[in-house]
Amino acid sequence: MMGPSGRKKPRVATFIPRARQLARGPLSADGASPVTVSTSQEILAGTSANGVASFPNSALYQTARIFNGPSSYTFPIQKQGRHFVRLYFFPFVYQSYDLSLAKFTVSTQDVLLLNDFQQPDKTAPLLKEYSLNIARDQLVISFKPSNGIAFINAIEVVSVPDDLIGDxxxxxxxxxxxxxxxxxxxxxxxxxxxxxxxxxxxxxxxxxxxxxxxxxxxxxxxxxxxxxxxxxxxxxxxxxxxxxxxxxxxxxxxxxxxxxxxxxxxxxxxxxxxxxxxxxxxxxxxxxxxxxxxxxxxxxxxxxxxxxxxxxxxxxxxxxxxxxxxxxxxxxxxxxxxxxxxxxxxxxxxxxxxxxxxxxxxxxxxSTGGSAFTVGSGGGNKNLGVILGSVLGAVGLLIIGLVFILICCRRKKTLEKQHSKTWMPFSINGLTSLSTGSRTSYGTTLTSGLNGSYGYRFAFNVLQEATNNFDENWVIGVGGFGKVYKGVLRDETKVAVKRGNPKSQQGLNERQQLTEKSDVYSFGVVLLEVLCARPVIDPTLPREMVNLAEWGMKWQKRGELQQIVDQRISGTIRPDSLRKFGETVEKCLADYGVERPSMGDVLWNLEYVLQLQDADSTVSGCKQHEPDNRPPIPSSERVRRPREHQCYNGRSWSFE
Structure with a gap:
């Protein structure tokens, strides 16, 4: 085993590496053929020990080999299998060579390790460690400068147990x-x-x-x-x-x-x-x-x-x-x-x-298929340049052809556009957006002229294929209207697919418009956000806490909603006010739309919550009676309250 003086051999109880080779200075390997270097020209460089003394394995960084052209190291492999390959880098200035400016590519016969690599931190050494399954009798590590020079301080190749990485x-x-x-x-x-x-x-x-x-x-x-x-x-x-x-x-x-x-x-x-x-x-x-x-x-x-x-x-x-x-x-x-x-x-x-x-x-x-572990800035791979040039040329020709076709068809589309509408107008809050559709390989694209946003329609069998036939293992969320599935289209586009629950009576498929009860559910979620001061979905939390609506309703049904109130306000909320607030949220988040209150009911409930919060517990009677000058609310939208007369903050209210 060769290494810098003072470095201990590893403490190994059950495994002794068949080969441990460290390339620096004079090249050799214990019990094997010498490590060889192939280069047209090399410069042996060194720096003072003071500059690297504070770093582990400081002796490895005191010397470096500088290459002006393509060069390689060849390591004999005694036993094929998995090996650690460690590359040591520390840029320093040697004569006219500033190693911090070096940019180069490092590869083996089978994989590109570094592409257009340049030391990111000029003041500290860098160790790059790879675990390679070597199926050859020799490992060749090649260096190719991208801007004039490449360098390496040390290379370590050591065999490891075959079962260190299982299959x-x-x-x-x-x-x-x-x-x-x-x-x-x-x-x-x-x-x-x-x-x-x-x-x-x-x-x-x-x-x-x-x-x-x-x-x-x-x-x-x-x-x-x-x-x-x-x-x-x-x-x-x-x-x-x-x-x-x-x-x-x-x-x-x-x-x-x-x-x-x-x-x-x-x-x-x-x-x-x-x-x-x-x-x-x-x-x-x-x-x-x-x-x-x-x-x-x-x-x-x-x-x-x-x-x-x-x-x-x-x-x-x-x-x-x-x-x-x-x-x-x-x-x-x-x-x-x-x-x-x-x-x-x-x-x-x-x-x-x-x-x-x-x-x-x-x-x-x-890394798969020999691809690089790092993405470079370009210029270091001629084959890649040829491939990119060919691809870009083909794309350019395709674009020219498409432009020609579009110009030829423009007049025909203009004449037909005014006579055809693929879909019914899409109504949002009473505003109608004229929509036009275009066919794709997956379905029909719906383009909204109201706000420039896009929606899509797909055939049901396409969604079945994308979600693995609505596989329960692909469920990524559950809402009041149904489950949300992860989906992957044929062009590798990732989508979220919500499969509606027909009993919910919600959404576009019912009345060709978004319903008020949809807004009520969303508003209930917002109320929980305000109360708990946390996002609706937080994947960093335990699974049962990820979905705020589900988590909040668990505590509400236990009668312990106060446990999840934002700590900054938890001490200021009156229990009766919080209790009514929780009841309001629970009704908003009912599973089925027919069970949810109207937005008018929600508003009156929240006003009642505010009155409970503002109530002065020291007032035993109504010291002031101010008439309610607001316009009457239809009885169907009034909040059901106890029939007794109640007084809050000096104002008298009667609830039916």
Missing amino acids: TAQMDNPMQQYRGLTTPPLETVYRVNMGGPKVTPDNDTLSRTWVTDQSYLLNPDVTKKVAYGKKITYKKGGATDLTAPDIVYGTATELAATNTSNALFNMTWQFDVDASFSYLIRFHFCDIVSKALNQLYFNAYVGAFSAQSNIDLSSQSENQLAAPVYLDVVLSSNDASSKLSISIGPTTLNNALPDGILNGLEVMKM
Whole structure:
């Protein structure tokens, strides 16, 4: 094993790498043919130790190879299989070469690792780690300058156990098993030790680095750090000390329900990622907090999706405490965003304590088909330029042809337009919008002339196909009018499809207009938003809290609506006023439109709520009686109230 002086060999209990090769300075590899470099011209550069002394593995960054043209390293592979490939970069100035200005491409025979790469931080070193399944006797790593020079400080190639990355994982959306993980190249984006210190390569079984979680934790007030001073128990078939070191499984961040007034909170970490890629996310768990078996149950979430519900570490570790396990989840690029949220939250199982832990987390970017792990600014790939040129040329010809056809058909369309309307006028609040339709491969497009917005109509069989025949596993929401399904059209367009409940008597299909009762339901949701000061949909919360309307009605039916009132106003609301407010919201959110009040009834109910709130409890009688000068309201729209005479703020009101 070759490496800079002073670097310890990794502590490995059950696995010894067949090959560990570190290319820097004179090139060689223990027990194998020498690592070779092929280049037309190279410059060996160095910098003082003082500039990098504060960084881990500082000796690796003191020297660099600079290339003026295409160059490559060849590493002999003793045993084909999965390997870590680590690239070390630190830009410094050497003579007339400023390495911070270098831009270049790095690739192997099978995958493009870096495309038009340029060091983002000029003051700190950068380690890029990849996990590659190498099916060759040699690994060739090539460098191609994009603007004159390329450089590298060190390259490390080390074999890892074949089962470090299994072939299957859980996929969130749709909920199914993902197969084929042994094939795609992976790039380590984050490796985090929850609740514990930073783990350096000297203290990791495979020379990995684990950072602390504090900079990613969104709500530290609902968490606490825990540490386990005893021995970790590794069970056959579960995680090993190669999956993660003892120090990762021996520490954790735990949900501290006792630190909050409401135990229904998640602890959430947020990471910046490239939304154009899919990700393999590995959760590391080890129950180091329970005093007995079957006491710890919780849920895990990736973004807005459930990774696994009701996790029972006792059963997964074969009824052994402090026995590590891990959970692999694949997040598709279709569902990824630039902010990746990882959450642990309490379960809703009966008699389960509000608790949850996470010991470690790994986030790995997935590449398929040899595509680059990074997107460059262009100019580094001639083949790509040829392809793009051909595509753009074809698109240009197509556009010219379409323009010609449109010009020829313009007069005919103009003559026909005044005689044909595909759909009936679309009425919104009594205003009629003249609409014209055009046919597509999926149905008919409805274009509204009122506000420039667009709506679409599709054949029912198209919607069946898009939603997998309205698969219940594809449900993403439930409202008063029906369920909302995720759908994917044939052109890969993602849509949300609401399948109406015919009993609700709502919407366009009933009377070719939006009904007043539709507005009543929406207004009820707004009332809850005002009361609770939270969004209608919040995917970072536990599943039962995601939908504000459903969550609020659960508390209302329990008679405990005060539990979810915004804390900034909870102490100022009179109980009788809140009770009537809750009753009004509940009626607005009735499942069926015929059960909801009119908007006039809602208005009078809210006025009554205001009178209850403004009532002076010290006034025993009506000190002033002001006549009600407002115009009379039809009896059908009056709020039903107790028949007795009531007085609020000196004003006398009679309710029927």
